[in-house]
Amino acid sequence: MPKISLKAANMPQSPIRKLVPFAEKAKKDGKKVYHLNIGQPDIETPETLLNAIKNFAPKVVEYSHSAGIESYRKKLVTYYNRYNIALDYSNIMITTGGSEAIEIAMMTCLNEGDEVIIPEPFYANYNGFSTQANVVVKPIRSYIETGFALPPITEFEKLISSKTKAIMICNPGNPTGYLYSREELNSLKEIVKKHDLFLFSDEVYREFCYDGKEYISVMHLDGIENNVVMLDSVSKRYSACGARIGAMISKNKEVMEAALKFGQARLSPPTFGQVASEAAIDTPDSYFEKVKTEYVSRRDFVVKALNEMDGVFCTKPSGAFYCIARLPIDNADKFCQWLLEEFNFNNQTVMLAPATGFYSTANAGLNEVRLAYVLNLTDLKNAMQSLSEALKVYPGRKVKAKEAVA
Amino acid sequence: MPKISLKAANMPQSPIRKLVPFAEKAKKDGKKVYHLNIGQPDIETPETLLNAIKNFAPKVVEYSHSAGIESYRKKLVTYYNRYNIALDYSNIMITTGGSEAIEIAMMTCLNEGDEVIIPEPFYANYNGFSTQANVVVKPIRSYIETGFALPPITEFEKLISSKTKAIMICNPGNPTGYLYSREELNSLKEIVKKHDLFLFSDEVYREFCYDGKEYISVMHLDGIENNVVMLDSVSKRYSACGARIGAMISKNKEVMEAALKFGQARLSPPTFGQVASEAAIDTPDSYFEKVKTEYVSRRDFVVKALNEMDGVFCTKPSGAFYCIARLPIDNADKFCQWLLEEFNFNNQTVMLAPATGFYSTANAGLNEVRLAYVLNLTDLKNAMQSLSEALKVYPGRKVKAKEAVA
Numbered sequence: 001m002p003k004i005s006l007k008a009a010n011m012p013q014s015p016i017r018k019l020v021p022f023a024e025k026a027k028k029d030g031k032k033v034y035h036l037n038i039g040q041p042d043i044e045t046p047e048t049l050l051n052a053i054k055n056f057a058p059k060v061v062e063y064s065h066s067a068g069i070e071s072y073r074k075k076l077v078t079y080y081n082r083y084n085i086a087l088d089y090s091n092i093m094i095t096t097g098g099s100e101a102i103e104i105a106m107m108t109c110l111n112e113g114d115e116v117i118i119p120e121p122f123y124a125n126y127n128g129f130s131t132q133a134n135v136v137v138k139p140i141r142s143y144i145e146t147g148f149a150l151p152p153i154t155e156f157e158k159l160i161s162s163k164t165k166a167i168m169i170c171n172p173g174n175p176t177g178y179l180y181s182r183e184e185l186n187s188l189k190e191i192v193k194k195h196d197l198f199l200f201s202d203e204v205y206r207e208f209c210y211d212g213k214e215y216i217s218v219m220h221l222d223g224i225e226n227n228v229v230m231l232d233s234v235s236k237r238y239s240a241c242g243a244r245i246g247a248m249i250s251k252n253k254e255v256m257e258a259a260l261k262f263g264q265a266r267l268s269p270p271t272f273g274q275v276a277s278e279a280a281i282d283t284p285d286s287y288f289e290k291v292k293t294e295y296v297s298r299r300d301f302v303v304k305a306l307n308e309m310d311g312v313f314c315t316k317p318s319g320a321f322y323c324i325a326r327l328p329i330d331n332a333d334k335f336c337q338w339l340l341e342e343f344n345f346n347n348q349t350v351m352l353a354p355a356t357g358f359y360s361t362a363n364a365g366l367n368e369v370r371l372a373y374v375l376n377l378t379d380l381k382n383a384m385q386s387l388s389e390a391l392k393v394y395p396g397r398k399v400k401a402k403e404a405v406a
Numbered sequence: 407m408p409k410i411s412l413k414a415a416n417m418p419q420s421p422i423r424k425l426v427p428f429a430e431k432a433k434k435d436g437k438k439v440y441h442l443n444i445g446q447p448d449i450e451t452p453e454t455l456l457n458a459i460k461n462f463a464p465k466v467v468e469y470s471h472s473a474g475i476e477s478y479r480k481k482l483v484t485y486y487n488r489y490n491i492a493l494d495y496s497n498i499m500i501t502t503g504g505s506e507a508i509e510i511a512m513m514t515c516l517n518e519g520d521e522v523i524i525p526e527p528f529y530a531n532y533n534g535f536s537t538q539a540n541v542v543v544k545p546i547r548s549y550i551e552t553g554f555a556l557p558p559i560t561e562f563e564k565l566i567s568s569k570t571k572a573i574m575i576c577n578p579g580n581p582t583g584y585l586y587s588r589e590e591l592n593s594l595k596e597i598v599k600k601h602d603l604f605l606f607s608d609e610v611y612r613e614f615c616y617d618g619k620e621y622i623s624v625m626h627l628d629g630i631e632n633n634v635v636m637l638d639s640v641s642k643r644y645s646a647c648g649a650r651i652g653a654m655i656s657k658n659k660e661v662m663e664a665a666l667k668f669g670q671a672r673l674s675p676p677t678f679g680q681v682a683s684e685a686a687i688d689t690p691d692s693y694f695e696k697v698k699t700e701y702v703s704r705r706d707f708v709v710k711a712l713n714e715m716d717g718v719f720c721t722k723p724s725g726a727f728y729c730i731a732r733l734p735i736d737n738a739d740k741f742c743q744w745l746l747e748e749f750n751f752n753n754q755t756v757m758l759a760p761a762t763g764f765y766s767t768a769n770a771g772l773n774e775v776r777l778a779y780v781l782n783l784t785d786l787k788n789a790m791q792s793l794s795e796a797l798k799v800y801p802g803r804k805v806k807a808k809e810a811v812a
Contacts, residue, residue, distance in 0.1 A: 001632040001658065002571065002604050008514045008664035017472060017670045038469075045467045053678065054460055061451045061646040061682075063444075066423065096502050096650065099672040107538065108414045112518075128671030132513060134540075165408065198408050226407040240467040242677025244502065244650075252407065258414035264423050265534030266505035271648025272459065272678035276467075 011131050015124050015357020022340035023351050031344050034375060034383035037336075037351040039174065041321065041374040043239040043294070046287050052279030053272060064271050066263040068094025068247075072278040076247065079281045083206065085219040091251050093259055094269045098204050098233030098246035099125065104262045105229050105248055106133040108255055109198045114165040116200070119151055121324065121358035121365060123174045123202065136163070139360035144326055144368065147315035148176035150184040156191050166198035167191070172205040172215070175324055175358045175370040177299075177317020179209055182216050189221045197227060204233040204246075205320040207288055210296050213318045225251040234277045236321075239291075243273035295321050298373040298380055305384040306371075309391055311399040322372050324355055324365075327391065328399035332356055332369050335394060345389040348382055367398070417537050421530050421763020428746035429757050437750050440781060440789035443742075443757040445580065447727065447780040449645040449700070452693050458685030459678060470677050472669040474500025474653075478684040482653065485687045489612065491625040497657050499665055500675045504610050504639030504652035505531065511635050511654055512539040514665045515604045520571040522606070525557055527730065527764035527771060529580045529608065542569070545766035550732055550774065553721035554582035556590040562597050572604035573597070578611040578621070581730055581764045581776040583705075583723020585615055588622050595627045603633060610639040610652075611726040613694055616702050619724045631657040640683045642727075645697075649679035701727050704779040704786055711790040712777075715797055717805040728778050730761055733797065734805035738762055738775050741800060751795040754788055773804070 016038050023033050067073065073089040080087050095101040102125075110116065112134035118126060120139035130137045140155050142148040156167065167188060172179045180188075192199045201218040209215045218228045233246035250256055299316065303323060306314045311328030329335045332354035339349050355368035373380060391397065422444050429439050473479065479495040486493050501507040508531075516522065518540035524532060526545035536543045546561050548554040562573065573594060578585045586594075598605045607624040615621045624634045639652035656662055709722045709729060717734030735741045738760035745755050761774035779786060797803065 001660075002515070002602050004514055004660055004664045005517045005520075007517070008667070011664065011667040011671070013667055014472075014670035040466075040469055042466060044465050049467070050463070053462065056459065057456070059450050060446075060448060061455070061644075061648040063446055063647040066420075096506075096676070097673060100502075103672070108410055109408065111411045111413070112540075114411075125671045125673075128667070132668070132671070134518075196408050235469075238467075241469040242467040242674065244674070244676040254407075254410055258410045258417065261414070261417040261419055261534070262538070264420035265417070265531045265538070266509070267503060267531075268648065268650070270502070270650040270676040270679055272682070273676055276678070 007131060012127050014128070016353045019336055019340060019351065022337055026340045026349060030347065032348040033340065034348065034350045034379055034386065036371045036373070036375065036383055037353045039236065039322070039372045039374065040241055041236065041239045042376060043291055045239045046280060046283040048283045049238050049240055049276045049280040052276050056272065056275050061271055063268040064274060066268050067260055068092070068269055069274045069278065072274050075278055075281050080219070083215065083217060085217055087249065091249055091256065093248045093256060093263055094274060095246040095248055096269045097235065097244040098202065098231055101231040101233070101246040101248040102126070102129050102202070103132060104259050105200055105231060106130065106135055107262055108259045109229065110135045110165050113163060115161065115163045116166040116168050117156060117159055117164060118168045118360070120360055121148070121175050121355055123170055124357040126168065127360060137360050138164070141361065141364065142176070144313065144315065144324060147317065148173065148178040148324070150180055150187070153187045153191055160195055164195065164197060166200055168200040168202070170202040172209060172319025174205065174320055175322045175353070175355065177320045177322045179213050179319040180216065182214070185216050185218065185221060189224055192224050192227050199224065199228050200231060201228065202231045204231070204236050207237050208292065208295060208321060209319045210292065210299070211318055219249070227252070229255065234280065238277070238280045238283065240276065240280070243276055244270055245273040245277045295373065298377060299323070301377060301380055302371060302373045302384065309388050312391070321374055322370055324368050324370050326368050328397055329367050329391070329394060330396035330398050331366055334396055336369065338394060338396070339390055343390050343393070345386045348386050350383045350386045350390070413537060418533050420534070422759045425742055425746060425757065428743055432746045432755060436753065438754040439746065440754065440756045440785055440792065442777045442779070442781065442789055443759045445642065445727065445778045445780060446647055447642065447645045448782060449697055451645045452686060452689040454689045455644050455646055455682045455686040459682050462678065462681050467677055469674040470680060472674050473666055474498070474675055475680045475684065478680050481684055481687050489621065489623060491623055493655065497655055497662065499654045499662060499669055500680060501652040501654055502675050503641065503650040504608065504637055507637040507639070507652040507654040508532070508535050508608070509538060510665050510668045511606055511637060512536065512541055513668055514661055515635065516541045516571050519569060521567065521569045522572040522574050523562060523565055523570060524574045524766070526766055527554070527581050527761055529576055530763040532574065533766060543766050544570070547767065547770065548582070550719065550721065550730060553723065554579065554584040554730070556586055556593070559593045559597055566601055570601065570603060572606055574606040574608070576608040578615060578725025580611065580726055581728045581759070581761070583726045583728045585619050585725040586622065588620070591622050591624065591627060595630055598630050598633050605630065605634050606637060607634065608637045610637070610642050613643050614698065614701060614727060615725045616698065616705070617724055625655070633658070635661065640686065644683070644686045644689065646682065646686070649682055650676055651679040651683045701779065704783060705729070707783060707786055708777060708779045708790065711794070715794050718797070727780055728776055730774050730776050732774050734803055735773050735797070735800060736802035736804050737772055740802055742775065744800065744802070745796055749796050749799070751792045754792050756789045756792045756796070
């Protein structure tokens, strides 16, 4: 029997999806599982998008242009204009989800063995895409105490070597919910300029900025236009994760021309999803206002509930729909599996993502979990109650309950 | 300005798509261009597929399972059963087009520097996917005189080294239209078994086998179940290229488990396309009978018309909807560009794919082109007339016209 490749052997399992068999078993056994483990919102997809699909009546479902349907790319220019991002449609290549945008950006810009610096915790699949591209991730720790603010730029300087080719950020952040300030982005701009690095920025959560805080894009940074590659997706924006439509965006012509060669090899991004996403650009503001209000109330509820649990800590994130909580536990992987396998409260349990999968540094995040507040308030209340009860009885609890300490 | 990667620089341009700017220019100038260059059929997508999309009314367009929607995978088992291919749904991973199936299969099975033997001419994007995976293509020539039959197995033996990890075929063949016989597949089985290689087989044209000839799948070959990986797509089957739904299929559990890790990194294949493709399995046989009758009449017309042109040769293919023709020209790339830039007949011209892009050997196929007979008979008649006139006046004509010789 022929052997699989080393790359396949080294490819990390998705830390978010690897617990799925345990969840399936729990459900088979009749338990109600609250899914806070994955960024699959319950928010309804807007009618603009769904109606476009209903009314799409082609005679032939054809390939699109490898860079995407031209009218969609042109309409995206108007969408980005709303965020003061000035683009030409030739700066935009439509991809199959944000995932493919990252894959193609890495293959286009990075050689094997090149290093990319990423503040951690970071979106777990950056590890997978780096493995695919034979790229080395150099993590820099950010910490829960500061809400996962950008690490000091001196920490970046320390890591930069002749192999460093890029810095990658996610803003607003998954899994942290952190929204980078203008100062933080300016400091990134300086270091990118100084060392002539690529700056990859995953900005798929731009619609989800709270408390009146400002969204600053890497596309707003003057003077590094040829260094910046923005990675985007409609998945979260329109609660349309299954459409698998994203975009790779750069003003660097050489980068976009090379990226198109990878795009041509796979022929084209999905036609249905593009038609739907083009129409979705006309989604009224009222839709987003409603969604934001909903997420803010969920966030406020979850963060308060978590901090009220004995030995639990989390800060209030300003963006996206995730937060990371520190729990009084020995091992987040064990705990998350135990929640599904061993625990129930009124026949309910909760599925969380162990934060270990979001760190590249070994043993980092061992007592942290990521929660996606993608369920309605009633479900979130039940989920928080289950979690609270679980922490009381988990055999691997590290910090004693307050009553016990007192 | 940071440099793009070596891989990006080395990534081949699609030989099929690189002429697109010249075609766009020709159309802008008011010329009618007959597209025989690309496998985008004009055949109508079946209603089964289109209605499923019209009636798909989810509240949320969710991610699917990374391996695809379970009900679709299970229904595909019944589809393959019709071809005497016995599968369990766990043998099937749904991919974003056949393209992603090939990408993931290569990453899963082949190490950097590993060699894959492919009879040439072959589907041009195999070169691109090999570049992406850092895999080395070792081509073996097949020849127009035999209709591009499988090269003698002794030629494969000559190429096999410690680096050889796989053989890849396309059956029925793109760009050749050749349908491998049971004997040819058995000879491949023996060599695969002897050297314990992977056997990748791209079988996306199985619906298009003509003249009562039998379709033999690699999945029919006993005793090499752990070596075989079948690559599939709905694009041609249902004239739904834009759906971007394919499949990677193998009974090798280790391969499928590893492949799923790449699948998890990109989250899921497109939901709309999967819903459509699942419904399409119920497309009545009458649809395919009609389509086959149409393709056979197109093929017969095109092959006859070509062979009637002075100095042109092609054989009659038994499958797919392509044929390769040898033309009396100096250079197919130049000729195809000239057709778009310089030539017109009654303000019409034809776009062909230079065969050079389908060969890995330098300078092979210099006087060959691939034609996709994906237009209706009226258009094909006009296209063949244009080509015939073009060959008479092309400045790079090599073989003199009969009249001139006589």
